[in-house]
Amino acid sequence: MKIICIGRNYADHAEELNNEVPKEPVIFLKPDTALLPPKSPFFIPDFTNDVHHEVELVVRINRVGKHIEERFAHRYYDKISLGIDFTARDVQAACKAKGLPWEKAKAFDGSAPVGDWISIDNKDINNIKIHLLKNGEIVQEGNTSEMLFTVDRLIAEVSKYFTLKIGDLIFTGTPSGVSAVKSNDVLEAFLDDELLLKVRVK
Ligand code: MG
Numbered sequence: 001m002k003i004i005c006i007g008r009n010y011a012d013h014a015e016e017l018n019n020e021v022p023k024e025p026v027i028f029l030k031p032d033t034a035l036l037p038p039k040s041p042f043f044i045p046d047f048t049n050d051v052h053h054e055v056e057l058v059v060r061i062n063r064v065g066k067h068i069e070e071r072f073a074h075r076y077y078d079k080i081s082l083g084i085d086f087t088a089r090d091v092q093a094a095c096k097a098k099g100l101p102w103e104k105a106k107a108f109d110g111s112a113p114v115g116d117w118i119s120i121d122n123k124d125i126n127n128i129k130i131h132l133l134k135n136g137e138i139v140q141e142g143n144t145s146e147m148l149f150t151v152d153r154l155i156a157e158v159s160k161y162f163t164l165k166i167g168d169l170i171f172t173g174t175p176s177g178v179s180a181v182k183s184n185d186v187l188e189a190f191l192d193d194e195l196l197l198k199v200r201v202k
Contacts, residue, residue, distance in 0.1 A: 001167040001168050001169070002030075002162070002165075002168050002169075003029060003031070003032070003034060003035070003112055003168070003171065004027065004158050004162065004168065004169070004170045005027070005028050005029065005056075005085055005106070005170075005171040005173075006025050006026060006027060006149070006170070006171060006172050006173040007022075007025075007026035007027075008021065008022050008026050009025065009026075009147050009148050009154075009172060009173025009174075010142055010148065010173055010174065010176065011146070011148060012142075012146070012176035013054075013174050013175055013176045013177075013178065015176075016176045017178075024157065025148075025149050025153075025154055025157050025158070027157070027161070028101075028103075028106060028107075029103075029107065030106060030107040030111060031107060034107050034108065034109065034110065034112040035113075035114065036111075036112060036113035036199070041199070041201065041202040042086065042113060042181075042199050042200070042201050042202065043110065043202045044182075044183065044201065044202070045108055045109075047088065047091065047104075048088035048089075048091055050088065050089045050090040050180050051086055051089070051180060051181050052087045052179060052180055053086065053132065053134070053140070053178060053181055053187055054084060054086070054087055054140075054174035054178050055083075055130060055175075055187075055189045056083050056084070056085055056130075056171045056172055056173055056174050057081075057082060057128060057130060057144055057151070057191070058080065058082060058083040058115075058169050058170065058172070059077045059151055059169070059170045059172065060077060060079045060080070060081070060167065060169055061076055061164045061165065061166060061167065061168040061169070061170070062076065062077055062078055062166055063075065063164075063166065064163065064164065064165055064166060065159055065163070065164045066163045066164070067159055067160060068155050068156055068159040068164070070153050070156040073156055074125070074152055076164060077120065077151075077155075078120050079117040079118065079119060080117070080118060080123070080125070080128075080191070081115045081116060081117045081118065081191070081196055081197070082115045082130065082189040082190075083112055083113060083114040083115065083171055083189075084112070084132075084187060084199060085111070085112065085171050085174060086110070086111040086113075086181075087111075087178075088104070088106075091104050091105035092105035092106065112169075113197060113199050114169065114197070115189060115196035115198075116196045116197070118191070118194070123192070125144060125150075125151050125152070126145055126147075127143065127145050128143065128144040128191060128192060129141075129143050129190075129191070129192050130143070130144070130189070130190070131189075131190050132177070132189050133186075133187070133188040133189075133190070134179070134181070134185055134186070135185055139177045139179055140174065140175055140176070140178065142174075142175025142176070147172065147173065148173075151170075151172060154172060155170070158170065181201045182201065183202055184200075184201065184202075185200075185201040186198065186199070186200055187199045187200075187201070
């Protein structure tokens with residue numbers, strides 16, 4: 001399986017990092033080794049001093065598809081969760097400054113914890129509340145209605161380039177409020193006030 005991630009999909013987050021608001025989705029990948037095993041702590045890698053949390057809605061693909069039309073995209077997922085796109089911001093800044101790819105900053109082992117899966121059945125994918133607590137305090141808060149590109153649009157865009165396969169995950173971008181984590185932090189991610197993911201930082 002592969003993990004497809006979307007950057008800068010909320011205008012307020014693009015602005016907090018002084019990035020342009022994109023005209024088309026910013027897409028990058030993480031390998032399956034980026035998945036953090038459930039209940040495992042997240043260990044801050046030794047190559048960075050500035051790992052940020054980015055809480056994101058995650059969609060799991062349940063059918064094979066290529067060149068999926070936006071109006072049919074809803075048929076390609078039925079489970080959602082929350083994930084954290086851990087980002088070594090210092091490494092990313094160095095990559096960006098040189099115009100290099102971001103993988104070292106974004107795709108390292110354990111950089112993609114994902115929570116419990118819930119059914120999309122009773123939810124409107126375009127109106128889902130997300131928030132993240134760090135040590136019990138709200139640090140990130142958003143609603144999928146604020147996305148620059150909807151989930152269905154993202155599936156259409158992504159599937160122009162990559163065949164989507166069963167079990168592939170799409171991280172759909174983070175709202176504002178990203179910040180550095182340190183050892184002993186506890187992150188808790190909520191979807192419509194339901195706790196789906198808890199990660200301890202080591
Ligand atoms: Mg992200």
